[in-house]
Amino acid sequence: MKKLINKPEDVVVEAMRGIEAAHADLVKVYYEPNYIVRVDAPVVGKVALVSGGGAGHEPMHGGFVGMGMLDAAAPGAIFTSPTPDQMLEAAKAANGGAGVLFIVKNYTGDCMNFDMAAELARMEGIEVETVITNDDVAVLDSLYTAGRRGVGVTVLVEKIAGAAAEQHRSLAEIKAIAERVNANGRSMGVALTSCTVPHRGEPTFSLPDDEMELGIGIHGEPGRRRVKMAPVAEIVPLMVEPILSDLPFKAGDNVLAFVNGMGGTPNVELYIVYNELNQLLKSRGINITRNLVGSYITSLEMQGCSITLLKLDDELTVLWDAPVKTAALRWG
Amino acid sequence: MKKLINKPEDVVVEAMRGIEAAHADLVKVYYEPNYIVRVDAPVVGKVALVSGGGAGHEPMHGGFVGMGMLDAAAPGAIFTSPTPDQMLEAAKAANGGAGVLFIVKNYTGDCMNFDMAAELARMEGIEVETVITNDDVAVLDSLYTAGRRGVGVTVLVEKIAGAAAEQHRSLAEIKAIAERVNANGRSMGVALTSCTVPHRGEPTFSLPDDEMELGIGIHGEPGRRRVKMAPVAEIVPLMVEPILSDLPFKAGDNVLAFVNGMGGTPNVELYIVYNELNQLLKSRGINITRNLVGSYITSLEMQGCSITLLKLDDELTVLWDAPVKTAALRWG
Amino acid sequence: MAITRDNILTWLIAYINVVNANADELNRLDSALGDGDFGASMQRGVQAIGNKMQAIADKDIGTIFKTIGMALVSAMGGTSGPLLGTMFIQMGGKSAGKQVLTLAEWTETFQAGIEGIMMRGKAQVGDKTMLDALVPALESLKAADETDIVIALRQSAQAAKKGRDDTANIIAKKGRASYVGERGLGNIDPGAANAYLFLNTLAETLGMESTD
Amino acid sequence: MAITRDNILTWLIAYINVVNANADELNRLDSALGDGDFGASMQRGVQAIGNKMQAIADKDIGTIFKTIGMALVSAMGGTSGPLLGTMFIQMGGKSAGKQVLTLAEWTETFQAGIEGIMMRGKAQVGDKTMLDALVPALESLKAADETDIVIALRQSAQAAKKGRDDTANIIAKKGRASYVGERGLGNIDPGAANAYLFLNTLAETLGMESTD
Numbered sequence A, B: 001m002k003k004l005i006n007k008p009e010d011v012v013v014e015a016m017r018g019i020e021a022a023h024a025d026l027v028k029v030y031y032e033p034n035y036i037v038r039v040d041a042p043v044v045g046k047v048a049l050v051s052g053g054g055a056g057h058e059p060m061h062g063g064f065v066g067m068g069m070l071d072a073a074a075p076g077a078i079f080t081s082p083t084p085d086q087m088l089e090a091a092k093a094a095n096g097g098a099g100v101l102f103i104v105k106n107y108t109g110d111c112m113n114f115d116m117a118a119e120l121a122r123m124e125g126i127e128v129e130t131v132i133t134n135d136d137v138a139v140l141d142s143l144y145t146a147g148r149r150g151v152g153v154t155v156l157v158e159k160i161a162g163a164a165a166e167q168h169r170s171l172a173e174i175k176a177i178a179e180r181v182n183a184n185g186r187s188m189g190v191a192l193t194s195c196t197v198p199h200r201g202e203p204t205f206s207l208p209d210d211e212m213e214l215g216i217g218i219h220g221e222p223g224r225r226r227v228k229m230a231p232v233a234e235i236v237p238l239m240v241e242p243i244l245s246d247l248p249f250k251a252g253d254n255v256l257a258f259v260n261g262m263g264g265t266p267n268v269e270l271y272i273v274y275n276e277l278n279q280l281l282k283s284r285g286i287n288i289t290r291n292l293v294g295s296y297i298t299s300l301e302m303q304g305c306s307i308t309l310l311k312l313d314d315e316l317t318v319l320w321d322a323p324v325k326t327a328a329l330r331w332g
Numbered sequence C, D: 001m002a003i004t005r006d007n008i009l010t011w012l013i014a015y016i017n018v019v020n021a022n023a024d025e026l027n028r029l030d031s032a033l034g035d036g037d038f039g040a041s042m043q044r045g046v047q048a049i050g051n052k053m054q055a056i057a058d059k060d061i062g063t064i065f066k067t068i069g070m071a072l073v074s075a076m077g078g079t080s081g082p083l084l085g086t087m088f089i090q091m092g093g094k095s096a097g098k099q100v101l102t103l104a105e106w107t108e109t110f111q112a113g114i115e116g117i118m119m120r121g122k123a124q125v126g127d128k129t130m131l132d133a134l135v136p137a138l139e140s141l142k143a144a145d146e147t148d149i150v151i152a153l154r155q156s157a158q159a160a161k162k163g164r165d166d167t168a169n170i171i172a173k174k175g176r177a178s179y180v181g182e183r184g185l186g187n188i189d190p191g192a193a194n195a196y197l198f199l200n201t202l203a204e205t206l207g208m209e210s211t212d
């Protein structure tokens, strides 16, 4: 294992200290329990957006704390959902009196820990609602399983719901918008290499030199199947077809196209993927009216990418364009 | 070799097409010869900043084209400096009548190709000045060698000189500012793994599992020496001491600290490096008053990082803070 | 014979060591089916138990379990944290105020813990989770001969072991392992592996104490 | 005997094939000392030569060299592009208007090309660059017997080969190889390797044509 770290058990706290030192203008960082809140929290009268999840997906979620996006984020251990008391303290620090929306990726652990946190927060008189993201078409959805995983769409939910919260809309409205984003977004990922969890010290899975894992999760969970390594012109359709057919997306739809790097894939490759995606969608008459290209929801040093498509309407587009000022996303 | 690409020889053009499709609001992209110009070029009366270099370092330079930074960028083949006619056309497209500043990293090939381009541009009546960046302390500087390499400080030169150009200052003034940034900046890199040049298909160098290359260049050129893999708390001093002693940096100095990822190193590790750097500089009484943490000047999928320190004065700080709107850097 | 408060403290200390000794293996098992963090999470869990040892040294069994459960919830995270935390909290509720547990009382206490896991995680036997080791252990206890508690606990641990091994033949329906589906066949569930360690340590602790 | 315009066109076509056949090896050599792109750059270079073949088919030697030189500058980039481009442009200047080159004229033309490289790249013999193959080849030509041009060209290619091999013993002072310093010992310079291929192809072309 080769990583720029000290001890595996110190990875999360040392990265938080780095964020604290680098972004004191944007966030305040707290330890034991660990959470990050925007520097001007609580914003009185604004619904607070609180997310969290296992570490190892940076910049998600800590890099999305700030004006126009999250009010607070709680990082767990690497790939391990945070504990209820982290989310409770984060919610208390972020709550501006208008209620708190938990944004939770659909994993068994995340759902349970956020549930417990919501129970505790309500006991302290904080109004809490939860939106669960589950956009990964690689996993077959079913009532009898853990259901679809929350992946790329989570970034878009946090941005768009964050913009709505900035307009001081009600908790119910913001929750509805967040759910609309989740309902209109679909994702699929591919891994060329495995990530290595620091305390484990060895790759989570091993891939032959000429194979890739299609439908990979963001924790190195195996995907749909192994396929032979192929040019991007063949990989992108393998990722996009299940997305297009699932929602389904149709000719004339306006979409936000999000090409996300898994952590070990450089920027130049992501633009090659985006070029391929752009051509494919054009050939289907689907219009990319907004896009995001970069490594925003990663899986440690895994090489690979994910593609997320979100069907846009006018309201979602305006909210996407609204100003945001965080460590990882900034415009307007 | 595992990469999200099609044919090795199409990497550069397909990435440019991706940039063209994703950032039509920021840039125009031209082919044969290949270059990228800001969407509103030429900006009349403004000195135009033109940079370029081999591809494989993305987002540098194409991701830095836009308001407040570069007017144009010419990407060569992977790790191969672009040709004079690319820079000539880029200069012609960017020239707003106030002259052109070439920003060139100090490599033999880059210097020669930009020199030829400058000769050609002058023949067409365009005033051209050149600033050469050479901030890499890993290479011993000497009149009898190729001299120091231009690395991380190039990003800072492009941002800061770009802000000065936006104020419609003269070519001479902007050149002087760019040279001041270069003169006050020093860098050093480390690689944990090799990059793989697409047309070569194999890692440029091989590193044992327990070693890293200290003083690595951004093209996979070997560095100062191989050292045993170590915790970040030991690696960071190995990188920073040569920087501090070279300029030298002293207690009380205000610096911009730039922790750069080499392409395959995820965000979370960069913040751990930043935390270590912050502590080390604090212990020396050096104040980090500005910072940049991210993968901005990469070496394909190489794992590793570089650290750049730039001594700041009030003017450089104001120029750093000035608005910038490019694909890769955006604020204000 | 019965399980005393002191037996339980001894058991917990032994279990701390067992988890630390098996953490790498638990991470490895979780890599095959999930995300490779189960051993690390368990280590944070038993470290939290260690930190509570002083505070619980003079408490009744119910308070011991409840305190441990809350510590696990706060320290572990992931899927296993809330589940094992809930198990201990529910066991604490059932054994509130007790200084010793008869075999029947331990069976009831353990059953309450398992019900807590089912309530929180909504999994069933056969889903390839820790329940596939825990529930057979409970069944074994229920069927056990009241007279020799050590033998009953050993049989219960053996039932957990068999349940653990049988998870290799199950296609997971709950938790992260459900994403791999059929490709997870042949691998045993890490949560079930831990359940066996936990129950075996209890049996061994009681076995040691009774031969003293 | 002399070098005709047609000899030169034949030589260039042969050289295109030689570079394509050796591109991987040139990349490999450049990985050890530099950045691994020299073979790919040379391939873009000879592709540009190929694209010009029709345009230069009926031109004089000076125009042929100059056209090729400008094509290399526009197609290659890197360090080798401006250097080899300048070499050809300068050779074109020296041989302007010529339809054939005597051995003495080729020697002068080649010398002008080498001087172009030195002017542009500011390197000297002994810096571990292409000059370490080119300059010995020039010296050999200067000392050659005027009567047999094929032998003279063969000797000149052999001198380049020796120069190429000797670069393994040099610590680089110019170009990217200078960054590796002593660690580059034992590796031959890719630019020198290409210089040998270039001159050897010329000798072989003339040898073939003269035995026809």
Ligand SMILES: Nc1ncnc2c1ncn2[C@@H]1O[C@H](COP(=O)(O)OP(=O)(O)O)[C@@H](O)[C@H]1O
Residues within 6 Å of the ligand: A079, A080, A081, A108, A109, A110, C030, C034, C035, C037, C038, C041, C077, C078, C079, C080, C081, C083, C117, C121, C122, C123, C128, C129, C130, C131, C174, C175, C176, C189, C190, C191, C192
């Ligand atoms: N719904 C569930 N009910 C009971 N146990 C479960 C459930 N889902 C998962 N588990 C158990 O949790 C173990 C994994 O725990 P952990 O590694 O903490 O989960 P994760 O990393 O997926 O959040 C599995 O081996 C399984 O025994």
Ligand SMILES: Nc1ncnc2c1ncn2[C@@H]1O[C@H](COP(=O)(O)OP(=O)(O)O)[C@@H](O)[C@H]1O
Residues within 6 Å of the ligand: B079, B080, B081, B108, B109, B110, D030, D034, D035, D037, D038, D041, D077, D078, D079, D080, D081, D083, D117, D121, D122, D123, D128, D129, D130, D131, D174, D175, D176, D189, D190, D191, D192
């Ligand atoms: N200053 C110089 N003068 C002459 N030849 C040089 C000089 N610097 C480098 N070279 C030659 O260029 C070759 C490398 O070319 P190339 O790979 O295009 O360079 P780079 O990739 O470093 O820009 C070297 O093998 C060497 O022969």
Ligand SMILES: [Mg+2]
Residues within 6 Å of the ligand: A054, A079, A080, A081, A109, C035, C037, C078, C079
């Ligand atoms: Mg986990």
Ligand SMILES: [Mg+2]
Residues within 6 Å of the ligand: B054, B079, B080, B081, B109, D035, D037, D078, D079
């Ligand atoms: Mg090069």
Ligand SMILES: [Mg+2]
Residues within 6 Å of the ligand: C030, C034, C035, C036, C037, C038, C078, C176
């Ligand atoms: Mg796990």
Ligand SMILES: [Mg+2]
Residues within 6 Å of the ligand: D030, D034, D035, D036, D037, D038, D078, D176
């Ligand atoms: Mg090279």
